[in-house]
Amino acid sequence: MRSSRREAVAKLKPEDIDYKRLDVLTHFITTTGKIEAARRTGANRKQQAQVVRAVKRARYLALLPYVIDDRH
DSSP, X not given: OHHHHHHHHHHXXXXXXXXXXXXXXXXXXXXXXOBOOHHHHTOOHHHHHHHXXXXXXXXXXXXXXXXXXXXX
């Protein structure tokens, strides 16, 4: 799964990283809701900053959950 995430990041354009593109942002979030580290996703510094900003904005607008609780 690690290589597929890296391939996904390599194909991303700057305009693809947007808070409205939830399909793209879910690649950068773990199953518990944490933002993946750049070393795992293969994003460079600029891409990672855009991802973090987009995820936080989507969470604030209630498009993405802050925490995913699967203890059931």
